[in-house]
Amino acid sequence: MEEANIMPQTALEVCRNEKCRGKGLSMGRKIYDRGLRGLVWLCAGLTCTLLVFLIGYIFYRGLPNLSLEFLTTQESLLKGTMGILPAIQNTLYVVGVTLVIALPLGVGAAVYLTEYASNRRLVTTIEFATETLSGIPSILYALVGYLAFSKTLGLGYSLLAASLTLAMMNLPTIIRTTQESLKTVPQGYREGALGLGSGKWHMIRTIVLPGSIDGIVTGCILSVGRIVGESAVLLYVGGMDGTMNNFFASLDKFAHSSGATLTVQLYVFAKERAMMDPAFAVAVVLLVLTFLINLAAKVVGKRLRQR
Amino acid sequence: MEELILSARGLNLYYGENHALKDISIDIPERRITALIGPSGCGKSTFLRTINRMNDLIPNVKITGSLTYRGQEIYAPEQDVTDLRKRIGMVFQKPNPFPMSIYDNVAYGPRTHGTRNKVKLDEIVEESLRGAAIWDEVKDRLKKSALGLSGGQQQRLCIARALAVKPDVLLMDEATSALDPISTAKIEDLAAELKNDYTIIMVTHNMQQAARISDNTAFFLLGELVEFGETEQMFSMPQDKRTEDYITGRFG
Ligand SMILES: Nc1ncnc2c1ncn2[C@@H]1O[C@H](COP(=O)(O)OP(=O)(O)OP(=O)(O)O)[C@@H](O)[C@H]1O
Ligand SMILES: [Mg+2]
Numbered sequence: 001m002e003e004a005n006i007m008p009q010t011a012l013e014v015c016r017n018e019k020c021r022g023k024g025l026s027m028g029r030k031i032y033d034r035g036l037r038g039l040v041w042l043c044a045g046l047t048c049t050l051l052v053f054l055i056g057y058i059f060y061r062g063l064p065n066l067s068l069e070f071l072t073t074q075e076s077l078l079k080g081t082m083g084i085l086p087a088i089q090n091t092l093y094v095v096g097v098t099l100v101i102a103l104p105l106g107v108g109a110a111v112y113l114t115e116y117a118s119n120r121r122l123v124t125t126i127e128f129a130t131e132t133l134s135g136i137p138s139i140l141y142a143l144v145g146y147l148a149f150s151k152t153l154g155l156g157y158s159l160l161a162a163s164l165t166l167a168m169m170n171l172p173t174i175i176r177t178t179q180e181s182l183k184t185v186p187q188g189y190r191e192g193a194l195g196l197g198s199g200k201w202h203m204i205r206t207i208v209l210p211g212s213i214d215g216i217v218t219g220c221i222l223s224v225g226r227i228v229g230e231s232a233v234l235l236y237v238g239g240m241d242g243t244m245n246n247f248f249a250s251l252d253k254f255a256h257s258s259g260a261t262l263t264v265q266l267y268v269f270a271k272e273r274a275m276m277d278p279a280f281a282v283a284v285v286l287l288v289l290t291f292l293i294n295l296a297a298k299v300v301g302k303r304l305r306q307r
Numbered sequence: 308m309e310e311l312i313l314s315a316r317g318l319n320l321y322y323g324e325n326h327a328l329k330d331i332s333i334d335i336p337e338r339r340i341t342a343l344i345g346p347s348g349c350g351k352s353t354f355l356r357t358i359n360r361m362n363d364l365i366p367n368v369k370i371t372g373s374l375t376y377r378g379q380e381i382y383a384p385e386q387d388v389t390d391l392r393k394r395i396g397m398v399f400q401k402p403n404p405f406p407m408s409i410y411d412n413v414a415y416g417p418r419t420h421g422t423r424n425k426v427k428l429d430e431i432v433e434e435s436l437r438g439a440a441i442w443d444e445v446k447d448r449l450k451k452s453a454l455g456l457s458g459g460q461q462q463r464l465c466i467a468r469a470l471a472v473k474p475d476v477l478l479m480d481e482a483t484s485a486l487d488p489i490s491t492a493k494i495e496d497l498a499a500e501l502k503n504d505y506t507i508i509m510v511t512h513n514m515q516q517a518a519r520i521s522d523n524t525a526f527f528l529l530g531e532l533v534e535f536g537e538t539e540q541m542f543s544m545p546q547d548k549r550t551e552d553y554i555t556g557r558f559g
Pocket of ligand 1: 348
């Protein structure tokens with residue numbers, strides 16, 4: 001009985017207190033609000049300035065050294081040329097070989113995990129593992145890749161060993177993004193196809209994969225970005241050679257050519273040879289390339305989603 | 308005497324511990340519309356999905372007893388599931404056209420089963436769309452995405468898609484529950500027409516619908532088949548007290 005009486009009173013008191021504090025609070029809140037907004041603005045401003053300065057500085061230092069000759073020749077004392085064509089070629093090779101290995105494996109694994117595997121426990125464990133693996137530093141992959149491919153498989157310092165390592169490194173990301181987009185395909189589509197007497201693989205090939213192609217392509221392009229931007233693995237496993245490779249001359253060449261990609265070339269110029277001008281020119285190339293890759297990921301993803 | 312097409316004897320189904328179908332015995336005649344009615348959760352969908360083995364997709368399902376289709380054990384180890392599903396088509400509660408053109412939706416089944424000939428496909432597509440009473444509405448936009456159709460049109464497209472593989476039995480799980488009265492009426496008329504060539508088993512929550520179009524009705528309650536018989540008989544003189552209570556709206 002007494003308790004029942006107390007209740008409304010306290011409620012009223014709280015209400016009154018709220019009211020009389022209202023004015024002071026709104027004053028304080030205004031200042032607090034302004035201060036906070038200012039702080040956020042400051043942070044945003046600083047970040048932007050830093051970014052603009054960074055990009056601006058790279059272009060300022062790099063652009064004057066960039067020329068068609070720089071992009072289309074290799075370094076040669078005889079001809080007096082100074083170019084990064086080998087690095088561009090090596091980068092393309094690494095991106096190509098890595099994707100050719102990682103894409104089928106990753107998409108296949110994702111399809112197995114989401115469409116076939118029936119042991120939920122196992123799937124959750126593997127999903128957790130891939131998530132963790134996609135976050136660990138690349139130098140760890142480099143270490144494992146070096147031991148596995150360069151030493152054990154005898155590939156030495158070579159772009160093939162580097163590509164294999166990078167494939168390993170990109171697998172978790174490709175599996176994750178593919179899985180995510182497979183999961184967005186409505187269950188009704190699967191049941192509809194199976195209900196018409198379609199076999200499971202036929203259903204996956206004709207309904208599920210086309211329905212998730214946007215996610216797969218986006219994941220793939222982001223992987224390309226990661227490969228282009230990677231340096232630790234390539235330095236460790238791929239070698240630093242700056243001359244043209246003829247990968248397709250023989251199987252031996254294909255497997256054992258070593259060489260520098262763009263990021264490694266940048267490192268060589270800047271750190272080993274203290275040639276800052278060409279280093280900045282390479283930086284401009286990398287910056288533009290990264291921008292284009294991200295743009296492609298956005299545009300292609302959007303295009304495919306609209307279809 | 309009518310031909311029997313499906314019969315169950317002592318059929319039980321368990322979702323893990325949950326005993327969802329209890330000792331079902333039923334004989335479903337050919338070229339008739341059989342309605343499955345009963346309150347939510349009584350196992351109507353489960354029974355329907357047992358017929359074309361859609362429950363195979365769900366882990367931890369256990370099935371005992373006998374269920375035969377034209378004398379063939381549906382759950383026999385040697386049963387070809389894709390062939391079974393080709394003969395026993397299904398229309399789902401929620402219209403689920405594939406995200407492709409209207410034409411490709413209807414052609415999906417025939418293509419899956421090996422028809423590649425363009426002329427033949429054109430023929431099947433037109434015939435199926437006509438069969439589902441939607442040809443006139445879509446004949447000028449066959450190449451357009453099926454997702455642009457209204458809900459009622461999508462459902463009739465799904466029926467056309469099921470007809471395109473020339474099934475023997477058509478299972479419909481509350482196929483009209485998401486539709487407006489006009490689309491519903493169209494699909495009911497369609498069902499009445501289709502029963503000349505197909506055996507139709509439909510789940511419905513709508514008593515009037517069951518009374519209107521079905522020949523036989525099965526009443527399920529808590530996983531049991533309480534009563535099964537001619538619709539007219541069942542709606543005028545139910546044998547079981549529980550059936551009477553349900554169809555007069557006293558519970559459920
Ligand atoms: N995938 C599943 N896993 C576990 N239990 C399920 C599953 N599907 C259905 N059940 C259970 O089986 C019982 C019957 O479900 P079912 O979907 O067949 O009912 P229903 O008669 O179709 O109901 P509604 O009219 O609501 O569609 C319910 O108790 C339900 O909880
Ligand atoms: Mg149901």
